[in-house]
Amino acid sequence: MNVSFFDDHPKPADIRAEVLRGLALPEKRIPPKFFYDEPGSRLFDAICELPEYYPTRTEIGILRQYGGEMAELLGHDVVLIELGSGSSLKIRTLLEALRPRVYIPVDISREHLLRSAESLAAAFPEIEVRAACADYSRPFHLPLSEADQPRAAFFPGSSVGNFEPADAEAFLRRVGDFLGPGGHLLIGVDLRKSEDILHSAYNDAAGVTAAFNLNLLTRINRELEGSFDPAAFHHSAFFNPHDSRIEMHLVSNAPQDVLVAGETFRFSEGESIHTECSYKYGIDDFHALARRAGFESVRVWTDDAQLFSVHGLRRQED
Structure with a gap:
């Protein structure tokens, strides 16, 4: 099985410090990554x-309908990095259309990540899988080399909405740094609604x-x-x-x-x-955030009811 594992998981002392710091605030907070x-x-x-949770099935529907277009945007023979991989429901659709040469799923949940990576490696034996257990909400290391070009990233599930807007901008800048100029990002964004x-x-x-x-x-x-x-x-x-x-x-x-x-x-x-x-973002509002982070919008795909959007972004040239 063509799968390797890289562990940059937060240490227990880091988790302890972050939880204690959050509980000591005047308005107590604990980050959703925990x-x-x-x-x-x-x-x-x-x-x-x-049945009430529309984001997953709506995003999967968009990926199934437009997966070929998304694969053309990202480019074939890429190194694909999935941030917050979790389970493999969405990525299977994209992998079938894209067939990258390397797939790097990144997630903070070690056991969940390993099961998903092994399942995908078995389903796509021609793809090299490098699972990376890491907290992507802060700077982290990826198992990449200079030869791993071109690069693309997939950030599904509207998880960008879990960041405060300023933190979302900083996160996107970090993604742009490891993609490099011209690298593409496919990202799910939940839209304003009833x-x-x-x-x-x-x-x-x-x-x-x-x-x-x-x-x-x-x-x-x-x-x-x-x-x-x-x-x-x-x-x-x-x-x-x-x-x-x-x-x-x-x-x-x-x-x-x-x-x-x-x-x-x-x-x-x-x-x-x-x-x-x-x-929850309007499409123009999210494009403005992405521009501040160094990305330009190339395509946007939505469902018919305009519940959810998937954005194709390109990292601007330096």
Whole structure:
């Protein structure tokens, strides 16, 4: 099997420091990347299959309809880097159309990444697979050499919306740096839409998104000697129209003290941990952000209902 593994996973001390720093803020926050331990990754896969959760099936539909055009834009015989690979639902469609010579999936969830990489290596034996376990929200190393040209990147799932806009710009600049001038990026971007559709997508009737959010507390208990009682918190997700974003929170049901890594954090009733933002963009707004980060728009593909968009960007020449 033509697959290799490169481990740049965040160290336990780094995770501890970031979680403690977030819980000490006046408005407590924990980055959404910490959702993705093994149980969290499985729960997110389940979310993607929910009837209320439109982004995954809509993006897959766009990829199936326009995959040939996307492959022509990215160019054949490329080194393809997928950021936040997770499961292999979307990338299979692109790999079938593109057939790159090297595929580098990047994800923070080690076990999930390995399973997906091995499955794809078996399905596409002619493609060299180099799995890289890393936190792409900050600078990280990729298993690349000078010979790995030309390069293209795929960033599906509207994960760019999890960044604050200034952080999204910085992230895109880093992507542009490893692609190099003329390199292409295929990126999923969730579009502005009815608040009712958004509310249902993040508050599903089966409670899977709530379980996904609350699993973060279980992970902290396991890895950081936490004393969270998940039953003492509840999931809250709502649309913030001022910032054009969905916010997810874990809300304390009563006053309580919680121990994490030897430190005590006090919660009042109704106080929350802000666990995720998901910004929704207009197409022109996202193009403006991409330009500030050094990319120019080449193509945009959307579904008929204009729920979701996939953008083909080119890194500008220096």
